[in-house]
Structure formats: structure tokens, C-alpha cells
Amino acid sequence: MAEPYRLTATDALTLIRENKLTVESYARSLLSRIEARDATVKAWAYLDPDLVLEQARNLDALPVEKRGPLHGLPIGVKDVMYTKDMPTEHNSPLYKDSLVSVDAAPVATLRAAGALIFGKTTTTEFASTTGGPATCNPHDPTRTPGGSSSGSGAAVGDYQVPIALGTQTGGSTIRPGSFNGVYAVKPTWGAVSREGLKVYSLNLDTVGVFGRSVEDLELVLPVLGVSDDEVTAESAFTGVKGAKFGLVKTSVWNNAGQGTIAAMEKAAKLLKGHGAIVEEIQLPAEFDNMPDWHAAILAGDGRTSFLSEYRRDKSKLSEWLVGQVENTEGYTRAQHLTALDGVASLRPRIDEIAGRYAALLTPSVPDEAPVGLQRTGSAVFCSMWTALHTPVVNVPGFQGENGLPIGLTLVARRYRDEHLLAVAREVGKIFNEEGGWKSSL
């Protein structure tokens, strides 16, 4: 058997179920991986090995009939979600050592299913800025792992934990997914409870999940409550062959670098080579407003969300957040509403468009992870889908000119999350085998 830390969640849970692996030995393997790598990657905001092992032993001691569907699954939790047994600091001095003795809803749900809540992963300040934490990209420590779910993306990419939770308000799940070469899913907005998480934008914030295989995401998402309406046998996805994909460059395509341009071309070619129909789609002109509308929603919502921290002690907030509360960009309430109503009017339209295809294919990021830890990169290709509330999955498999991973995003209409994962599973096999990038970790 390979080192347990290398296992996917699916494989590890199978071994645990078959009594071939204890939760404790699995946890010890992950802890040893972390010990070996933490000085470089720095993915964790809080990790207490004793607490991990204590939980692991409790899980091992649990009678079989009391074990949940995720029994023994180690999960990293972005440090903007409450965990009853660990501090939640939001990468903010205002919350240094703050221990909130309830679990955020998704954490409670996963814990109730038998997950081992492993530790807290690093984030940018309140998951709201692009200024990075100290976390490095495991594939090249001179580069950012992306953000704001920096630690979750890096930890999963570095085999430190099989699954981690993140959030996405702009591109905070998909971007670190791409930069770290892992699968990352942002489900339909509203499908997973955000209770107990820091709020940046009520209209945009969404819980995300990172994993190294689609099967692993398919293990976790139904537990979190994600489920589609039933579909007829005829409309179910049965494979890439004969399936139709819509290639969407969007109005921000001029941000795509060589790595992403090449990945999009190669992806289309690979899908066609496997018998899919790939059509390039020009979205209606109204969709060109999406970047401005996303920015206006963020500004209007941020003005509300950080008021309490601002009033408590604005000297402990970054300049960016002070600016949000003070509305230095000068957005009016009317502009905020125009953006909210505009995006709302496009949601049924993108559903209709996406519904014609197995999935839409669109960039995740401009290119591979940039050098430097100061900035976590651009959300330009993600923010539109976040605001449209559609489910998106980052599928890795391509690479940039420096050999760093590049993923692409698959999009489905709202509440077609299970369908989208089924598509991502098949597409992912192709991208992984023929896209050109493999993790060397």
C-alpha cells in the first residue's frame, strides 16, 4: 500500500471500511506529510496534532453501526468558518485566538457524518482581499497558491489532507483549484448552508470544496445537502462521446494568457477527439455587464458586511476593507440595486443556455500561478459564474510555460451540481491523461 496520505478520500474510506486502515494511522500519515512539508507550504492557520489524534481514536472506537458515510475522512476547514474545538481567526488581528464554540453549518454536517475536522487552513483577511497569507504553492514555493482559500487549495494539492472546505465570492475556490492542480467545486449558491461563516457578500458568498478526484467531491457534496432534481434517463449524462459542450470565452477573454489560451484549445481538441461536439458560444451582450455588476454587488455588500469590525476598531482592518465600509469607490445604492437586478435577470438566461449543453467550458484563471505571495491572483474569469449562482468545477490537467498547473472550468445551470460532477468525472479523466500536466509531488 502507498503511504496513506497519498490516497484519495474514496480509497482511504474504502480501506477504513474494510478494516485495512485505521483512522488514527491515516491521520498519522497525513500529520507526517504535514510535518515534512509545513515549513515550505504553510497551509495551516491552526493544527493541533493531539486534537487530530484524539478525534481519530474516538472515530476508531465508534461501533460500526454508528459510523457515518464520511467516517474517518480528514477535512481541512478554511479559517473563516466556525469550528467548535479550534480558533477561527479570519486572518484578522480582530479575531486573534477567537474560539467560537459552535461549528459552522457545513462543519457540523460533515462532523455528524463522521468526518475528522483536521485543522484550519489559511485565508486572506476575511476571505475578502487578494493580499496573500504566507502560504506557498506546493508545486513551486516562489508562487502563490491563489486565494482566498489559499491553505485549502495548497493542502489538498500537497497531499496534506484529501478534502478541504473553501469559500468563493469572486474566484476564491476555483482559482486556488487551478493554481494547485486540484479539483474544486463551487456548488449552486444556496445549496450549502453558510451559517457560521464570515459574510463578505450575502449575494455572492458560496461554500466550496477541494479534492484530488471528482469521486471525492461526489462523496462529500451529497452529505452537504447538494442534490439535483431527478432527471429522466434520456437526459442523464452518459459520457463524453456524443455530448455537447459550449465553449465560452466571455467578455474578459483578453485577460487570458498563453497558458490558458493553449489549455482551452487543447481541451476543445481532446473533447472532440473523444467524440464530443464542441460549439463556441457568444453570450448575449447583456452578459458583458457582469464584471461591473459583480464589482458593484461586492462593493454594496462589503459596505454592510464589515461595518461592525470597522466600528469596533478600524485600525485593525486592511485599507481595502476600510475603503469598502467608507464606500471610497462611491457606489450609490441605486447602482447596487441595478447590479443585483441585472444579474438576477441573467440567471434564468444562463440556465437556459447552459441547459443546452452537457456543460459549458470556460477559463478558470488567466494563466498558471504568478510568482510572489503578495497577490493571490485574478478572479476575472470566475466572478461572473459566482454572481450567476451556477455550479462550477475546476478540472486540472493542463500546464503553463513554467510547468505549473492550469485548470479549466465546467459550468452547469443552477442545481445541476450532481450532473456537473458526473460530467467533470469523465472530462477530468481525459484532461488528466492527455492534458499534459501531472503533479510531481
Place this chain on the structure above:
Amino acid sequence: MAEPYRLTATDALTLIRENKLTVESYARSLLSRIEARDATVKAWAYLDPDLVLEQARNLDALPVEKRGPLHGLPIGVKDVMYTKDMPTEHNSPLYKDSLVSVDAAPVATLRAAGALIFGKTTTTEFASTTGGPATCNPHDPTRTPGGSSSGSGAAVGDYQVPIALGTQTGGSTIRPGSFNGVYAVKPTWGAVSREGLKVYSLNLDTVGVFGRSVEDLELVLPVLGVSDDEVTAESAFTGVKGAKFGLVKTSVWNNAGQGTIAAMEKAAKLLKGHGAIVEEIQLPAEFDNMPDWHAAILAGDGRTSFLSEYRRDKSKLSEWLVGQVENTEGYTRAQHLTALDGVASLRPRIDEIAGRYAALLTPSVPDEAPVGLQRTGSAVFCSMWTALHTPVVNVPGFQGENGLPIGLTLVARRYRDEHLLAVAREVGKIFNEEGGWKSSL
């Protein structure tokens, strides 16, 4: 000077500023009122007189230059909002004695402004059911105070505290406002942060505020971050005389009892008598979908929101909430989306309609508070405005056939909260003086 507990917030804060009243003596007066009345009204889920007095003394000891705009203002907090120094139980056995050591955002904001967080007011289970807590209507203890913000409405109506926070997902602020004969405002959705509150519906939940005068609400709402875009002098509200009001009976008018029918007629007559123009408006037919759409949004959102409690221990949830998670009503995701998109499409339309008037006038409740504590009453007249995200204010002043208070609702377009309060202030004077109901407490 009258007993301090009888003061409005505005008057009490003026006396405190002028050194004619200490925060401690004000708090003691309120505590004595509560002691005299609590056995009957039962408005409090948690109240620790020692903690109240300790906070009061700390506030009195604060140098003048460090005092905030709400210095010494006692505020009751609905027990679905985190308070760092008191348990938050949500009226659920799952959270018995649960102490979460952070303040919900609105609580933190008020505390930072010098408010005295007084205690936790009763709620229905998770502010989500219509099964009442033990709280009685202070005007007639055989009757419900309404819900889900039962304790907040009753405590303010009974002079136990000048200001209290509530929430509204259907009619949980406006209804207890009407039943207890107090002003109650539900600001524009998204204008006040909901971080640290129990989530029922991401799309509907809104923080509400109770007070016994509009001036008191005008004191608190700007502190919470509520503010309108600047308006030109010509479009500012200058008084009832010459102002235009839209009378909206809505598609659920058949739920109005004699008390509300009479109040609507009298209100129109009074406004006209004071020189206003009152036009009855028939909303476009699409608005007839609002009750069904509200129900579908609630069902879809509730399915997500209570999953974690359900998975932890469904035996401790009410049957209603178990049904929400299990989707016993059988709503599809598609129906949920149709409702979300449908309501979203009507928001700019109601803004346009409401924008033609100083305010819309519509019922708050079917009639005066019904007898019995088992049910907190109907949200039928409120849920539409909650889903439309418009600000609403309950204005008391009328009464039913048993002499219990009946209020009416004023509505403005989104983010016209300050304007709406200015209108409610003038309209409230008229209703209070000539509507026929006065509190005998």
C-alpha cells in the same frame, strides 16, 4: 420626571447626555418594570440583572469623549443572534445553554456605539415556526404577542426596554409590531448585516428593530448602517400635506378581518383629512404569485438551512423543521428557482411603483392579536414585502373589536429606509392622535 422605564430611547439618551439620568438608574428602572411584569409577559429568554448593572456602571464610568451615539441605550436582542456574554438558545433544545463568544454583527455594532445589550428576548424555534414561546401579549395576556420576534415586540410594548432587535423572514417583525402596538421596521434586505444570526432563508431573512417612537428607530438605524442615497431637496418628504400615498390591498386582501378593514379605511380618511392624496393601487397580476413564490423560497432555503441540526439530532427538531429538511412538501429545485427568479423580476417593478408615492399603505396583519399562545398569527400580509426586499414600517394607532392594537404597514422602494422613517414619523403622529388606540400600559 416620569419613571425612566416609560421614556422613549430618544428622551432617555438626552437625559443621560445632560447628566440628568445615569445609565445605572435607567437600567434599574427597567429591571424593576421587568420584575413587576415578567411573571405575566415572559418576554425574556435570558436576563441577568447583575450583568446589566455591571455594564451600566461601566458605561457610566466611561469618559464623555469616549461615549458613542447610543451611549446607555438598553437593547433587547432576539435569541437567534449571538451575544458574546449571554447564551443563544434559538428556543431549541439543541442549543440549550449554548454560549457563543462573539457578538452577531448588529449586536457588535450597537455595542460599539455604546448600547447596553440588555438581555435575550424570546423567539419561536429558530425564528422559523409559528408555534409560540410562553410569552404573552402585554395588552392582554390571553393573547399572543405575535412571532417569531415575540419577546422583542412584547418587551418594547410593555415598557420593559425601549429598543429591541428582531428578525423577519415572513412577518416576524411587523406582526409583533402590530400585535403589541409598537413601531417596527424591517429595513431593506441586505442593508444590515445578518452575520452571527441563525439562518432560515438566505433570500428572505432580515434584521428588524422595535421601538415606541419613530425617532427612536431613526436613532438606531443609521448606527446599523442603514442609509439612503442622497436626494434632491425637491424629492425630499416634507410632510403629509400634498404627499401621495398608494393604498395596496394586495391579492390576499380576503384575509383582512374587520379590524384591519376598518383601520385601512380610517387611515385613508385621516391622511386625506390632513391633505394627502390617497390612491388605491392594483398591483400588476404577476404580484399575485408572491404568496406562492414566498412559500417556495422558504421551503427551498429551509431545506438547506436546517440540514446540520437535522443530521446532528433530528429528534430535537420540531416536526415542521424535519419536514423542511425532508422536503415533505415536495418542492423541486426548479420550482425554487422559478420563485427566486420571479420575485427578483418584480423587485425593480415594485421600486418603480413605490417610487411614485411617499409610501405605500398596506395591512400589517389580518386583525388584532388572536387569543391563545399556541400560534403566533399569520404573516400573510407581510411575506410579500419581505421577499421583495423593500423596507417596511409598522405604524400603530388603530384597534380591533376587543380594543387590542392594530397597525398598518408603510412601504418604500429599496434603500429608501431613511425616507420611509421620515414618512412614518409624520403619519404616525396622525394615527396615534386620531386612530383610536392608545396603550393603557
